[in-house]
Amino acid sequence: MTTALHHAVAAAIAAALPPDAGLDADAVAEGLARPPDAAKGDLAFPCFKLSKTLRKAPPQIAADLAGALGGVPLFTDVQAAGAYVNVRLDLGRAAAIVLPEIAAGSPGAAPARTERVMVEYSQPNTHKAFHVGHMRNLCLGDALVRLLRADGYEVIAANYLGDVGAHIAKCLWWYLDVLTPEQRQPPATARGEWLGELYSAASNRLDDLEDAAKSKDPDAVAALAAARARTTEILQKLEARDPELTRIWFETRAWSLADFDEIYAWCGVVFDRVFYESEVDEAGLALVEQYLAKGVFVQSEGAVGIVNDEVKHMPFFMLRKRDGTSLYATKDLALARLKFEEHRIDRSIYVVDARQSDHFRHVFLTLAKMGFAQAARCEHVPYEMVELPSGPMATRRGNVILFRALRERMTAHLLEKYLEKYRGEWSDAEIERCAHTLALGAIKYGMLSRDVNQKIVFDLEAWLELEGNTGPYLQYSTARAGSILRKCEEAGIAAAAVDATPEALTALLGALEHPEERELVLAIDGLRPAAAQAAAGLRPSVLCAYLHELAKSNNRFVNAKHCKVLQSEGDVQRARVLLVTAAHAALRWGLARLGMDAPVRM
RNA sequence: GCGCCCGUAGCUCAGUUGGAUAGAGCGUCGGCCUUCUAAGCCGAAUGUCGCAGGUUCGAUUCCUGCCGGGCGCGCCA
Incomplete structure (x- = not known):
């Protein structure tokens, strides 16, 4: 990913290289870097790689190249330093290339793509509480959706709710058998959270009974057996679509869904498609039957699975339990097929924590062996867990x-x-x-x-200190820039017109001269590459790190006594207003790719 | 035991096609509010990049082996 500025610099360098160097402008642009010290220059071109084709020592190449770059208008200074050629940019020309696009609202054009991508994330279980641990997944998935869209992809944001399984049975066991009819009345709000408490109580009770049963306490052994029999009965009735239990399941599930809707709304997250485990469990079992008959899947100790020898440390991947019921894996196969067929996606991304890396390796290998070509474009985005200072999050310990x-x-x-x-x-x-x-x-x-x-x-x-490298720091920086623009507007001060001719813009922006202004222009130029890199690597942290640098550059400019916008006049003022407009737009655009907004003032 | 991830400043972390003197935030110390928001800005101090080899003109980055920590490992999700 190179910018218009980098391309202009690279074109000049490529033209000055000897014909036998074998590097075109694009290749030169790829090699451009920032010097370690701003005093050395604005951009650097390392000459190491040319030593083979030119059969000369890198410092000699650098010296020759620096000499050949004398008359380039975009450069006000060119110095060879060891194997590097450092160039100082004409700030007016550079700013005229960098600022108009982003000031107008977009940091350059996104690549033209035709691929349709689905990002599956969040995946909370109904009947369980939503906590900070779930927030990492939500933030990550949402940011990936936004980053990939900005990078030119058509993206379908998908959620996958865990609305079937043992946890539902545990929750309903508590709800039906332990609570009195009066206690069964849910609160007016946060009913999903209330259900989560029931699940938690049930889960803790079962764990306690299990511990007690280990010591052969006859009462505990009996109580555990009774509780297990009851939760199993509930689970089986649910799977058999027993009318009364299905009604209760549907009613309680809605309480969780209402909570989730409220959470997503508060977080500004919107899903295009919500899948439910309950809509793929039967289809999953049908797939197992089908591929068992085909010989792709095999029986093992009464269960059914597939042997993926590629996963050496754990080749057997179970897809149906001995009792004939489905597993998470079973449903994932049917879900994948549903995604492929319903949405015609080219690429399928799963945002799920790193503990399930082996699971998804198996899922993708299995899909491939079932004949789904899209398996090659299925990707698991693993991430590590969120813990509290007191240790890993554990509902049981109240942590x-x-x-x-x-x-x-x-x-x-x-x-x-x-x-x-x-x-x-x-x-x-x-x-x-x-x-x-x-x-x-x-x-x-x-x-x-x-x-x-x-x-x-x-x-x-x-996190509440909000100092240093934090979201509010970026928001504060954005609000400061916005505040300057607001005051300019109130005072009737206009920015340099972004649709002026390049020559006029270059001349006007030549009024920029201070190091803080130069640094900010160069920082703004890094927005699109940072977003593109974050999207390509599925790593929002790359954009975060860039935005922190941009915010620091912005704050240094805003804080510099000799860079005041309102106290300046003429071309200097108009140039600075355009610079602030661009910095403000860049910050807002970058934050938006992370699912963040900045308040008008704070 | 096997597999995946982590190990960089006192603490928390950046550093991804191998490249200049390894950076940031917090914390510590010292400056800056009669000039666009002090949730800010400026300056100072702080490193055997876990250890040992190897590849290379050049390794925090790539390879191998160790050490330390986390997670996973067929009928949970």
Whole structure:
């Protein structure tokens, strides 16, 4: 991914290279880098790779090249330094290339693509609580959807709800057998969370009974057997679509779905298609039957599976239990087929934590052996877990922060520490909206800024500090730039016209001269490449790191006493307004790819 | 035991086609609010890049073997 600026620089360098160098402008552009120290120049071209074709030492090539670049208008200075050629850009010309596009709202054109991609993420279980651990997946999947769309793909955002299985049976066991009819009345709000408490209670009770039964306590052994018999009965009735249990299942499931809808709305996440496990379990078993008959799947100890020798440490992949019921894996096969057939997708992405890497390797190998060509374009995006300072999240130990508590504690803290001072000056609605935007930004950036293969320790207190490399820092930087633009508008100060001729724009932007202005122009130029790299690698953290750099450049410019916009005049002022417009747009565009917004003021 | 991931400043982490003196945030110390929001800006200090080999003109980056930590390993999801 190269930018218009890099291409212009590379074209000049390529033209100055000896004909036998064998590098065209695109190849040169790929090699361009930032010098380690801004004092050396704006861009650097390393000459190591030319030493073979030119049969000269890299420093000699660099010296020759620097000499040949004397008359290029885009460069105000060219220096050979060891194997590198460092160029200083004419800031007016560079800014005229970089700023207009992004100031107009888009950081260059996305690649033209025809592929249709599905990103499956979130996948919460109904009848269970939604907590901070689920937020990493949600933030990651949503950011990938946005990044891939920005990178030219047609993307279908898909959710896959776990609405069948043992956890439902445990929850309904508690609901039906343990709760009294009066207790069975759900609260007015957060009914899904309430169901989660029931599930949790049931799960804890079963664990306790299991522990007690190990010590051969006859009462415990009997109680455990009874509880297991009952949950099994519920599960079997559910699978047999028993009318009464199905009605209860449907009613309670709706409570969880209502909670999820509220969570997604608060997070600004929209799904194009929601799959349910309940719509693929039967189809999965039918597939197992079909491919068992074909000899692709085999029987083993009464169960059915497939032998994938490619996975040496665990070749057998079970697809049907001995009792004939389905597994997660069974449903994944039917779900994959549904995705292929219903949406004609070319590429299928699964955002699921890293513990399931082996599982998805098996799923994709199995799909390939079943004859699905799309299996080659199925990708698992693994990520590491979220923990709390007190250790891994465990419902049983009460070591968990539920979504609602997370939201309430963050907004309350933001109001108390930062926003209450605006009470009266701003409307209550704006203060509330601002708290929402900042809390969401803090969570999303926190979940996305770390590489997917790093564990995250979610320390609510630390995340609420909102200092340093955080979402609110980026939002603050954006709000500062926006504030300048607002004041310019109020004062009737206009930016340099982005549709002026390149010559006029170059001349006007030549008024930019300070290091802070130069640094900001160069930083803005990095937006599209950073977004493209994040999309290509399915790694939003790449864009996070870039945006943090951009925000720092923006803050240095805004903070510099000699770069004030309102105190300047004439061409300098018009050039600076365009620069701020572009920086503001770049920050907003980048944040939007992460699913983040910035408040107008904060 | 086998497989995957991690190991870089006191702490948390960037550093992906191998390239200049290894960077950032937090914390510590010291500056900057009569000039566009101090949730900010500037400066200082801090490294056997887990260890040992190998490939290379050049390795934090690639390969091999160790050490330390996390996770996974047929009837859960």
